Amino acid sequence: MTPTAIKTAAPERSLSCAVGLQDLPPGEPISRELALGLIRCSDDDLPTLLTAARTAKENFKRGVITYSRKVFLPLTNLCRDYCGYCTFRRDPSDPGAHTMTPEEVLTVARAGEKMGCTEALFSLGDKPELLFPEMRETLRHLGYKSTLHYLAAMCELVLRETSLLPHPNPGLLSSDWIARLAAVSPSMGLMLETTNQSLLATGAAHDNAPDKVPAKRLRTIEEAGKQQVPFTTGLLIGIGETPEDRVETVLAIRDLNDRYGHIQEVIVQNFRAKPTTPMAHVPEPGRHEMLRTVAVTRLLMPNVNIQAPPNLNAPYYEELLNAGINDWGGVSPLTPDYINPEKPWPHLEQLRLHTESKGFQLRQRLPVYPEFLPGLLSRPGLLADKLQTASDSDGLAGEKRAA
Numbered sequence: 523m524t525p526t527a528i529k530t531a532a533p534e535r536s537l538s539c540a541v542g543l544q545d546l547p548p549g550e551p552i553s554r555e556l557a558l559g560l561i562r563c564s565d566d567d568l569p570t571l572l573t574a575a576r577t578a579k580e581n582f583k584r585g586v587i588t589y590s591r592k593v594f595l596p597l598t599n600l601c602r603d604y605c606g607y608c609t610f611r612r613d614p615s616d617p618g619a620h621t622m623t624p625e626e627v628l629t630v631a632r633a634g635e636k637m638g639c640t641e642a643l644f645s646l647g648d649k650p651e652l653l654f655p656e657m658r659e660t661l662r663h664l665g666y667k668s669t670l671h672y673l674a675a676m677c678e679l680v681l682r683e684t685s686l687l688p689h690p691n692p693g694l695l696s697s698d699w700i701a702r703l704a705a706v707s708p709s710m711g712l713m714l715e716t717t718n719q720s721l722l723a724t725g726a727a728h729d730n731a732p733d734k735v736p737a738k739r740l741r742t743i744e745e746a747g748k749q750q751v752p753f754t755t756g757l758l759i760g761i762g763e764t765p766e767d768r769v770e771t772v773l774a775i776r777d778l779n780d781r782y783g784h785i786q787e788v789i790v791q792n793f794r795a796k797p798t799t800p801m802a803h804v805p806e807p808g809r810h811e812m813l814r815t816v817a818v819t820r821l822l823m824p825n826v827n828i829q830a831p832p833n834l835n836a837p838y839y840e841e842l843l844n845a846g847i848n849d850w851g852g853v854s855p856l857t858p859d860y861i862n863p864e865k866p867w868p869h870l871e872q873l874r875l876h877t878e879s880k881g882f883q884l885r886q887r888l889p890v891y892p893e894f895l896p897g898l899l900s901r902p903g904l905l906a907d908k909l910q911t912a913s914d915s916d917g918l919a920g921e922k923r924a925a
Contacts, residue, residue: 543574548581552821561765575817575846578824588887589850592641593634594857601647603731606800614656631684641889642686648693648733677706689889697745708890711754718767727761747782752894756789760807786891787827813845820846833865840876892917
């Protein structure tokens with residue numbers, strides 16, 4: 523399979539950053555029209571855009587950058603989707619294909635607990651049993667009807683047996699499954715990635731990936747909103763979409779958040795080319811491209827947590843602090859980034875030093891952000907008890923777990 527060429531539509535005349543930003547009211551989102559101009563602003567205008575984005579971040583959360591200390595639990599890397607950029611997924615016959623046992627899950631979680639982690643990030647392929655009889659047999663042997671049944675049980679196991687808080691990324695979910703997972707995890711996530719449906723075409727990034735249909739992913743995010751589940755989503759840039767597509771993707775997320783108020787963070791993630799994938803030779807987004815996208819995302823959603831992964835932007839990741847992020851996402855002192863194993867996490871001390879060099883304090887958070895804690899603590903049960911124990915007076919991770 524050869525991926526279709528990345529769109530290279532002729533850039534429209536960019537809107538000067540000085541126009542429309544100079545009198546921007548604090549906390550007010552910019553318009554779609556302004557965002558479409560800013561996403562293609564010139565390099566000369568980029569400093570003005572970054573200044574506006576950093577100011578918006580400071581109006582939202584002043585002086586602090588957060589991160590979540592986590593363990594990464596790849597519950598299963600079997601997946602029925604074949605994305606053109608992914609090295610995580612496996613077929614059952616592929617080397618490295620694996621589904622974790624409950625014992626393996628607990629071993630990693632307990633090791634992370636000793637290292638001050640508070641998040642158990644569950645990543646997995648989307649409903650692999652629908653494609654692979656081998657996964658159905660594995661689930662039968664483990665005693666579960668589906669991958670989602672197994673995921674819910676493992677979230678509950680970690681919640682009961684450790685101090686870690688689960689954060690699952692299971693793919694598309696029905697309203698019933700959102701409710702079941704919300705009972706054993708304070709937050710969950712699903713990357714929207716893009717609203718550009720042309721990426722489902724033959725040879726494009728999401729060719730043969732039935733779970734990457736934008737409307738289906740938006741439906742899951744909306745169902746989470748209806749249930750007031752703190753939700754992480756975001757966009758993946760550089761997979762064949764245009765800069766204008768990126769604006770439309772953020773606007774789709776903003777629209778859902780305006781209706782339900784449940785988007786706890788938006789991740790701006792940059793595509794990194796990987797050998798052996800169909801998109802191995804597709805150009806990666808440049809530094810300025812990433813900075814523009816992050817800054818425009820901040821200005822479109824000034825009162826939402828904006829995250830960008832430091833390991834995918836090394837060795838210049840501290841520049842993202844100038845573009846308005848207020849969070850580094852999950853960083854593990856124990857487990858690799860199984861989605862991007864060639865990009866190691868920064869050492870936490872280095873992350874702290876880079877953050878402080880830009881004038882910010884680094885604080886450890888829980889997998890759910892402080893502003894969403896009150897709603898969760900009002901619901902009696904084990905999850906609320908664990909959150910109460912894990913959080914400090916600011917709603918962040920307790921002092922004994924601080925970086």
